[in-house]
Amino acid sequence: MVAGNHQLIAAHVSRWFTGEDGVKLLALDDFNLEVNQGEVVALIGPSGCGKSTFLRLVAGLDEMQEGTLTYDGDPITAPSPNRGFVFQQANLYPWLTVEKIVAFGLKANNEYQEKKLRVQEMIDLMGLSGFEKSYPHQISGGMAARVAIAQTLVMDPEVILLDEPLSALDAFTRAVIQDEILKMVDRFHPIVLLVTHDIEEAVYLSDRVIVLSPRPGTNIADIPVDLPHPRDRISPEFIAKRHEVLDALNFEEA
Amino acid sequence: MPLASQNERTQDQRTIFQYVQFANGKEVLKLAAPLVVIALAFIQDAAMPAVYPEGYVEARYPAFLMISLVVYLLFAALSVWFKPVRAKVIHFWGLLIVAYGLLMAYNYNTVKTGNLLLPVMPSPDAILNGFFEDVGGAASGATGGLFFHFMGSFSLLLQGVALGFVAGMIYGTLMGYSRFWNYWLQPIIKIIGPVPSTAWMAIAMVLAPSSHTASVFLVSLTTWFPLSVNLSGGIRGVPKAFIERxxxxxxxxxYIIRHVIYPAVLPNIFTGLFMGLCFSLTALVTAEALGVEAGLGWVINHAQGWNEFDLIFSSVIVFILMAFVLLTILFKVQKHCMKWSKGAIQW
Known part of the structure; x- marks a missing residue:
């Protein structure tokens, strides 16, 4: 991977929610992370460990209570098309066709006229050709996930935040889209933050796997994955990496 | 590109011929049955003398039946050859038989025998004549009679609904989108909204500069209320994920309001408009009966005073037609705007 200039730094980030009874629920506790351009970083940890919370903070959808979160030195305060977010559920706009969903972000930023071709390019890259005029209720779940990814990537974001976008898919479709994501990373060298429950997915896609502790989440391991692409899912090195991550996740023994 | 256009032409021809297909025996029978009933209605009317009131000369009912006969004959003839027309005409065969059968029975029991009490139950001919009568009021002396009153009602309704639509969209959007506005606007709609327009009538008449303004205001109020409530509820229900995305x-x-929220709440907007239009029709009659010296509501009220029941029937029929056309247009627009939706209210 090519290391570039862009840099995302989270330092001592803490985020808590206040329940209706006034009880503070700490989701993230003193979380630290530094990601450089071209890096794919997987965040893995048990349910409720705050990994999605962290992703929402990077997206600018939420505010944290403590710590600093900067992109290229500027604090993150609001959403930006520069930081694309692919949500867990595709939640495509049912009133738009696939083509218009993919073009949505460009139109919202008045860039559609200049970047029209990107829409078709993205549709082709995600294997959606022929479905441009289809409405979301007419396409499969796997396709919906691809449309959601295409909708985010068309903006050429420098940071791509993936919140388990493939969790609802069958194993085969998931593998296909994982390869699409790798192709895209190879071409555009973005910063990719991937939240997942799937250790195999984390090892297959990322350069580093960050393991989070149960709530409140904090980083307990940073495992580099230095295997060359394309990665063989059943090679001994790959399986050894999966073991390494699994060991780090095995909190009770630790 | 001569080749392409030639291809297109042959394709067009092929599609036209595709539709030509002769009706089978069962279909011919179904097409002929309403024709027989309409013809029977015509014969019955021509053969029986008017006895109640005695010596009554029918003016328009025979012509109406004749026109019905000719129009239906035309459609039936087309249907024998063209499949798409046939499907539509045959769809109505049962309804047409019952409608003209009932009309025949009604004609028999009114002007032909007087079995039903006149003038409370006017004959079909009297009702038809009502459409053309000069009924006085603000349109007094104008030719066209009911048509002028219909135009009055129609324009009042459109003005009121248009005003109510704009007000409802703004009010509903503010209430649904902003907590601040919701705090201040919610109580107003809770207090004013449920009060029936009849109750506001007297106050509105006094406060408004003219009775016309008062009527427009009342009609708009009845569109504004259901639209605002439906719209604001819909906006609050828009999935957060749609907006965050x-x-x-x-x-x-x-941009989000225009391109995410409004499309998402389109079903709510149409439901609100549908309810608003229905309520507004009621408000319209009330407003006209009490305030404006024109319109179908005024005619009905006026005719009641003079025991002109035929005119009441005519006005009600015009009213039904107006409501039917407006609601049909509304649902056609909804269908067009919501092609993406699988299920919507059907009309």
Whole structure:
């Protein structure tokens, strides 16, 4: 991977929610992370460990209570098309066709006229050709996930935040889209933050796997994955990496 | 490109011929049955003398039946050859038989025998004549009679509904989108909304500069209320994910309202408009009966005073037609706007 200039730094980030009874629920506790351009970083940890919370903070959808979160030195305060977010559920706009969903972000930023071709390019890259005029209720779940990814990537974001976008898919479709994501990373060298429950997915896609502790989440391991692409899912090195991550996740023994 | 256009032409021809297919025996029978009933109605009317009131000369009912006969004959003839027309005409065969059968029975029991009490139950001929009568009021002396009153009602309704639509969209959007506005606007709609327009009538008449303004205001009130409530409820129910998705792509709040929230709440807008239009029709009659010296509501009220029941029937029929056409247009627009939706209210 090519290391570039862009840099995302989270330092001592803490985020808590206040329940209706006034009880503070700490989701993230003193979380630290530094990601450089071209890096794919997987965040893995048990349910409720705050990994999605962290992703929402990077997206600018939420505010944290403590710590600093900067992109290229500027604090993150609001959403930006520069930081694309692919949500867990595709939640495509049912009133738009696939083509218009993919073009949505460009139109919202008045860039559609200049970047029209990107829409078709993205549709082709995600294997959606022929479905441009289809409405979301007419396409499969796997396709919906691809449309959601295409909708985010068309903006050429420098940071791509993936919140388990493939969790609802069958194993085969998931593998296909994982390869699409790798192709895209190879071409555009973005910063990719991937939240997942799937250790195999984390090892297959990322350069580093960050393991989070149960709530409140904090980083307990940073495992580099230095295997060359394309990665063989059943090679001994790959399986050894999966073991390494699994060991780090095995909190009770630790 | 001569080749392409030639291809297109042969394709067009092929599609036209595709539709030509002769009706089978069962279909011919179904097409002929309403024709027989309409013809029977015509014969019955021509053969029986009018006895109640004695010596009554029918003016328009025979012509109406004749026109019905000719029009239906035309459609039936087309249907024998063209499949798409046939499907539509045959769809109505049962309804047409019952409608003209009932009309025949009604004609028999009114002007032909007097079995039903006149003038409370006027004959079909009297009702038809009502459409053309000069009924006085603000349109007094104008030719066309009911048509002028219909135009009055129609324009009042359109003005009121248009005003109510604009007000409802703004009010509903503010209430649904902003907590601040919701705090101040919610109580107003809770107090004013449920009060029937009849109750406001007297106050509105006094406060408004003219009775016409008062009527427009009342009609708009009845559109505004259900539209605002439906719209604001819909906006609050828009999935948060829809909005966050647009935010992460850098869409401005106005862009989100226009391109995410409004499309998402289109079903609510149409439901609100549908309810508003129905309520507004009621408000219209009330407003006209009490205030304006024109319109179908005024005619009905006026005719009641003079025991002109035929005129009441005529006005009600015009009213039904107006409501039917307006609601049909509304649902056609809804269907067009919501092609993406699988299920919507059917009309």
């Amino acid at each position: 647009a935010e992460t792509m850098g869409a401005s709040p106005f």
